[in-house]
Amino acid sequence: MAVDEPLGEAYEEKQHQAAYIFDPSDAVDDGTRPAKRRRVSKKLKKSEAHTVASTSVYPRLFDGAESERCAHIRQQLFEHTWSKIESRIQRILREANQSTLRQVTSFLQAAPDHAPVGKIPSAFIITGPNIASQDLLFEQLAETLQLQADASVVRLRSGDASNLKAILKKMIHDAVAKVTDDEENDLEVAVSKDGRRFLNYDLEALHTHLKSSPRRHVVIAFQDSEAFESGLLSDLISLLSSWLDRIPFALLFGVATSVELFEARLLKSTCQCLYGRQFDVEQSATIVAKVFKAAVAHSEAPLRLGPNLVSSLLERQRDQVASIPVFVSSLKYAYMCHFYANPLTVLFSEELDEDALHGENLEALRCLPSFRHSVEMAVKEGDIQRARLLLEDDRYLTTYLRDRLEHFRHWAVKFLRILKIITINNSSSAGLADMYLDSLLRGVNLSDQDAEIGESIKRMQPSDSILFLTRLLDVIDNGDPSLGLDAGAGDTEEAVMELSDILADIKRLHQENEEEGKVLRSKYSGQSKIVRTTVVAQKVQLSRDTAALTDNDKLYTDLMDRVLEQLRIVLRVEGAEDLVFNEIWLYDSKALYKDVFIPRPRGVGERALSRPHDYLGCSCCRSREDQVMPTFPTTAVLYQLYLETGSLINVADLWSAYYAIVGEDNEGGLDERTALVLFYRAMAELRVMGFVKQSRKKADHVAKLAWKGL
Amino acid sequence: MVRTKKSQPRAEEPAPRASPRKRGRDEPEEPTEGTPSRRRSSGRTGAGAGSRTNGRANGSRSEYDFPSDEEVHASNSAMEDTGTPRKRKRQPATATATPRKDDAEAATPRGREGKGNVTVTPSKPNGTAVNGETPRWKRNDRSARKKSARALIEKVVAGESSDEEADEDIAREIYESSEEEEAEDGDDEEQQQHQEEGEEGPLNEAATPSKKPRGGRTKTTNKKTTRRKKSPTPPRDLPPHEQYFAQNRPGTSQKTSNNTLASLQLQLLTHDEYFAVLRDWADPHADDVAFLQAIHGESFPQWAFELAQGFGICLYGYGSKRALLHRFARHIYDLHTAAAAAADHCDGYGNGGNGGNTMKVVIVNGYVRTASLREILGTVASAVDPGYKLPAGGPSAVLDSVKNLLSSHEVMITVVLNSIDAAPLRKPGIQPILAQLAAHPQIQLICSADTPDFTLLWDSSLRSSFNFLFHDCTTFAPYEAELDVVDDVHELLGRKARRVGGKEGVTYVLRSLPENAKNLFRLLVGEVLVLMDDDGGSSGENPGVEYRAMYQKAEQEFICSSEMAFRTLLKEFHDHQMITSRRDVMGTELLSVPFRKEELEAILEDLMS
Incomplete structure (x- = not known):
């Protein structure tokens, strides 16, 4: 009660109104309000002064010491960068469905020619369990079919209609309304030629309408076919097929399981009305991999998302079939968090103006662990002068910062290129994601951690190594647009030249050997050891021999050694955590993401009720595990008692137990009626939270519904 | 190996009483339920068991009357008090059952009149009576037990080989289970005594929470394990799922006392009294609750940003979030009036007129019992255009028209929805419509959820339409408008x-x-x-x-x-x-x-x- 009091009268008046428009201006304001409003508005006016009204404003960080402008720059940077990423993602999502769209369209276009008479052409689209992205798919289908196949498309969802009449109503309404969008249209539908009014679920209306605006198809799309009641679907299909001679129907079914299972739910006679084909949709795993490339790994993405975060995102995607939109929103949220709460993100800005580099920001830079580490390194190396400059000279620090940020951009591109090269051999893009997560923090170094990769390259057969080198050079020459990689070798020009020479040599050797019909091999390749079996005095002797290497083989071995040597130079990059100022562009916090996207309401509720002190922070309720204090909020006391009960609870006993804890017998206890009032309130709360429900088994008993920790 | 195994039963024999037994073994239920009552009824009234139920039903009928606001209800629990308590010595029961008994006795609540019944002590040993009353099945069981004991001993003595191990197992099982029964026998006696005591005052049984002020209580797992079969309260340290199954095993009789609120001489509350008392009561935690609210209030700018980025927000956690949301509505409102004022200085305050990027806040109270989709959508529509008339038809038709209306106006609507998981909004078909509404780019939805299981309302498709971010907003504020406390509780109690x-x-x-x-x-x-x-x-x-x-x-x-x-x-x-x-x-x-x-x-x- 006390809490509610300052909230004005309107609040109390309208609390039992189901819905109303909030307008505090007609409520009487009390003392505290206007002060607050003034403060907010003043702040806003200033920051909004130089822009058009944008709806939200970043707070000023550093306890408000950050300048308005910086906060504003951060917001703009966020909006700018994310909109670029989002458009890339949208493109991918739309492209992902292209092939399905084309197939379905061509099927429907050709259907009239080869479909047997009296059967409705139907396309079964196997969408898989990812129902969340179905909407996009069907939206695209509707668009494409309308444009290319001259069809009018009606999309139906199981929730839309529960009986045949309702479905027909919606179908006819949508099919007619889509075309004209006029008000007079209603009239047109409602009245037939002879002036008779149609019922709004009479297909005759649609028929009449089609006469005036002919269409090649009327496509009915069932987005979640499995969710429709099977009887309803059967009825509808047989009805439609009886109209097929007048209205050119075609059906689309989104099927999450399989066509066989779906077919089993329909009547046999219904199935015979359908003439169908099955279409597959690109699976969500590959789409996720593409989105990963475009949004996380892409060279233009300013933020590097760390492996902790991204791997938990991908894992959730795999294990829980979370939808792709969720994946995208999670990425967006990571960006939002970083730009919203990290004042240094202002340094992303292209033109690093002096404003951004004011006192607090520089101070914060000097506090970064990576910066401190680099200063310590400088001291260790004896470069005291530089360390001092870094710590004391703002100007020097600024130049250093610019230099490092530039370095970061190079590093990002180089890192991607290396990843691309390493993953040349496994074509799946999922490999790229794994590799990215593996090596983002610690970098790539063929000689130690990634020796395995080197070994596998060394063992390559000539044909493989030719392919590998060709692709490698191709990657370097052409880049990869899906990752935003440009052409160019960067700082490893020489190594690349060397590699292309080697490639030429290998090709030549391979050629020669093929002409002679021999196999070219190196001493590393698997078959270099052969086992000889000799029979001596009726005993089998096994002996291992190193197969003699021909001259060409030796040459090839040398070449492979050189390849590896060059690769060691090319494929070498430090990890993100080794770079100075990585805090600016590296975001790797999983906790926020988990809190916000994967809530644990049960756990939170249980914790609040079993240890209210955690939230209230009062002195009176500090308790040990599982201990009840009389000062607990009533519901918490009852909850503790509740935990001790069986699945049936005697309210009378619960009350006496409760009263024994808080009642007059105790110090500072409550009198009976007050305790009863609180008891009532707590019981009602337990009920609304779904912990208890009525039980008629015994008088004054309630049933227990929730078990802690489940 | 065989040998050592065989010697075990002997060595461990005393142990099972104290150590946890294998769970999940079922035994006939009849004895635990039937015996005590049969005995009692014959002892007390001398009438048949059949008349007992009747008698009780008749006797207690009047207790269920609901007190009207004026009437003071006189309890007639006196009727139950008339039974002559039969004193009976507790079975010299298993050592392990005893501490529990003491515990229970100490904890037995007494009437507020201070008439204690701790003094009811066993006076006469009647161990023989038990034997006489033991029903046939029990005797049979006893002999089976003897037999199996003999078989076990013989085997140990003879040292037979392991192919008879199966038989031996059965024998051992019989032996052990009947031992358990014996322990329960003791319990039965105890139970009975309890019930007799219960006639003098409310009794304390296993299923009801213990009444002693906590703290000094030590965990005695022993007593719990011996009584597990009967006690609906399993040991405290069971993992949650085990506890669930222990309490919901089919056939477990839910032993609760027969106390009723009427027998406690407790007069139920009326609406008037409830509000009168509540008004005078000052919550000792009011400051802390206010502080919590203030903490949550600091996230308002963040929420506003998240909403603006197209996310929905869902607040969960214990406590009413209505006041908090109301303050947030105010925050959003202020933010936008200020922004509008800044955008066009000449116009002064943005009066929500036509054209321009205006902002409206619509508050929906999901807990209101009459809340309907039509009303919600209608309010949203009237926020866009006060003169708008909703079309007739089902919710999806209305939704379509509201969406069209939104698209044709340049207006942002922030929907503040209290209790999205309240009963009126849990009806089928409502959540999908809300999700579609929330998915509209010009709608920002912030809602609160009160139940701990609200996430079950939505499948992945709805979740992605809502595009929710979840924030823990435990407020500990009392639910006031959300609940009709007195009616709710009375309904819960079957009044x-x-x-x-x-x-x-x-x-x-x-x-x-x-x-x-x-x-x-x-x-x-x-x-x-x-x-x-x-x-x-x-x-x-x-x-x-x-x-x-x-x-x-x-x-x-x-x-x-x-x-x-x-x-x-x-x-x-x-x-x-x-x-x-x-x-x-x-x-x-x-x-x-x-x-x-x-x-x-x-x-x-x-x-x-």
Whole structure:
């Protein structure tokens, strides 16, 4: 009660109104309000002064010491960068469905020619369990079919209609309304030629309408076919097929399981009305991999998302079939968090103006662990002068910062290129994601951690190594647009030249050997050891021999050694955590993401009720595990008692137990009626939270519904 | 190996009493339920067991009356007090059961009059009586036990080989299980004694929370394990799922005391008293609650940003979030009036006029029982255009028109939805519409959820439409507008709250109905009572009679000749909320009556006379 009091009268008046428009201006304001409003508005006016009204404003960080402008720059940077990423993602999502769209369209276009008479052409689209992205798919289908196949498309969802009449109503309404969008249209539908009014679920209306605006198809799309009641679907299909001679129907079914299972739910006679084909949709795993490339790994993405975060995102995607939109929103949220709460993100800005580099920001830079580490390194190396400059000279620090940020951009591109090269051999893009997560923090170094990769390259057969080198050079020459990689070798020009020479040599050797019909091999390749079996005095002797290497083989071995040597130079990059100022562009916090996207309401509720002190922070309720204090909020006391009960609870006993804890017998206890009032309130709360429900088994008993920790 | 194994039973023999036994072994249930009551009833009234239930039903009937605002209800629990307590010595029970007994005794609550009953101490040993009263099955069991004991000993002595191990296992099992029974035997005695004590004052049984002020209580796992079969309170350290199964195992009788609020001489609250007392009460935690709210209030700018980025926000956690959301609504409102003012200086405050990027806040209270989609959508529409008329038709048609309306206006609507998981919004079909509304780019949705399981409302498709971010907003603020506390609790307790006034009401209604309506109701009540006796299922609702079956019965009894007439009769009952109808998982319609068993019995009696 006390809490509610300052909230004005309107609040109390309208609390039992189901819905109303909030307008505090007609409520009487009390003392505290206007002060607050003034403060907010003043702040806003200033920051909004130089822009058009944008709806939200970043707070000023550093306890408000950050300048308005910086906060504003951060917001703009966020909006700018994310909109670029989002458009890339949208493109991918739309492209992902292209092939399905084309197939379905061509099927429907050709259907009239080869479909047997009296059967409705139907396309079964196997969408898989990812129902969340179905909407996009069907939206695209509707668009494409309308444009290319001259069809009018009606999309139906199981929730839309529960009986045949309702479905027909919606179908006819949508099919007619889509075309004209006029008000007079209603009239047109409602009245037939002879002036008779149609019922709004009479297909005759649609028929009449089609006469005036002919269409090649009327496509009915069932987005979640499995969710429709099977009887309803059967009825509808047989009805439609009886109209097929007048209205050119075609059906689309989104099927999450399989066509066989779906077919089993329909009547046999219904199935015979359908003439169908099955279409597959690109699976969500590959789409996720593409989105990963475009949004996380892409060279233009300013933020590097760390492996902790991204791997938990991908894992959730795999294990829980979370939808792709969720994946995208999670990425967006990571960006939002970083730009919203990290004042240094202002340094992303292209033109690093002096404003951004004011006192607090520089101070914060000097506090970064990576910066401190680099200063310590400088001291260790004896470069005291530089360390001092870094710590004391703002100007020097600024130049250093610019230099490092530039370095970061190079590093990002180089890192991607290396990843691309390493993953040349496994074509799946999922490999790229794994590799990215593996090596983002610690970098790539063929000689130690990634020796395995080197070994596998060394063992390559000539044909493989030719392919590998060709692709490698191709990657370097052409880049990869899906990752935003440009052409160019960067700082490893020489190594690349060397590699292309080697490639030429290998090709030549391979050629020669093929002409002679021999196999070219190196001493590393698997078959270099052969086992000889000799029979001596009726005993089998096994002996291992190193197969003699021909001259060409030796040459090839040398070449492979050189390849590896060059690769060691090319494929070498430090990890993100080794770079100075990585805090600016590296975001790797999983906790926020988990809190916000994967809530644990049960756990939170249980914790609040079993240890209210955690939230209230009062002195009176500090308790040990599982201990009840009389000062607990009533519901918490009852909850503790509740935990001790069986699945049936005697309210009378619960009350006496409760009263024994808080009642007059105790110090500072409550009198009976007050305790009863609180008891009532707590019981009602337990009920609304779904912990208890009525039980008629015994008088004054309630049933227990929730078990802690489940 | 065999040898060592065999010697084990002997060595461990005393142990099972103290150590946790293998769980999940079932034993006949009959003894635990039947014995004590049979004994007691014969001891007390000398009447048969059958008359006991009747007597109790009659005796307690008047307790369930609901106190009206004026009437002071006099408890007639005196009737129960008249029984002569029979003192009986506790079985020199297993050592492990004893501490529990002491515990319970110490914890036995006494009436506020201070009449303690700790003094009820065993006075006469009657170990022999037990033997005499032991039913046949128990004796049989005993002999089986002896036999198995003998078999075990013989085997140990003879040192036979392992192929008989299976037999041995059975023997051992019999031995152990009967041992357990013995322990339970003791418990039965104890239980009985409890019940006798209970006649003098409320008793404390296993299923009810212990009453002692906590803290000094040590965990005695021993007593728990010995009594596990009977006690619905399993040991405290069970993992949650085990605890669940322990308490819900089919066949576990839920032992709770027979206390009622009436027997505690407790007068239930009336609305007036509730609010009067509440007004005078000062919450000692008010400051802390306010502080919590203030902490949450600091996230307002962040929430506003998240909303602006197209996310929805869902606040969860214990406590009413209505006040918090109201403050947030104010925050958003201020933010936008200020922004509008900044955008066009000349115009002064943005008055929500047409054109321009205006912003409206719509507050929806999901907990209001009459909340409907139409009202919600209508309010949203009128926020866009006050003169807008909703089209007729189903929710999806209305939604379409509202969406069109939104798209044609440049306006942002922030929907502040209190209790998205409240009962009115949990009806089928509502959440998808809300999700579609929330997915509209010009709608920002921030809502609160009160139940801990609210996430089950949405599948992945709805989740991505809502695009929710979840924030833990535990406020500890009391639910005030959300709950109708007094009615809710009374409904929970089965006291009539919103329907016809119990037995009297029903008779009153029936009096004005034709004869065949009375007959039909009598038939229905009879059927429901039979089902109640049969199933005793765990569901809170009364069992239902299938609509078809009911119709056929009614036809056979010449109550009605057509389904039409049957329907008409039912309709009448429905109007007076004398029957309920629901569908089971298979979709068959079930008819039932919303009264408690005792009331039903009384009604039936009334109708028969």
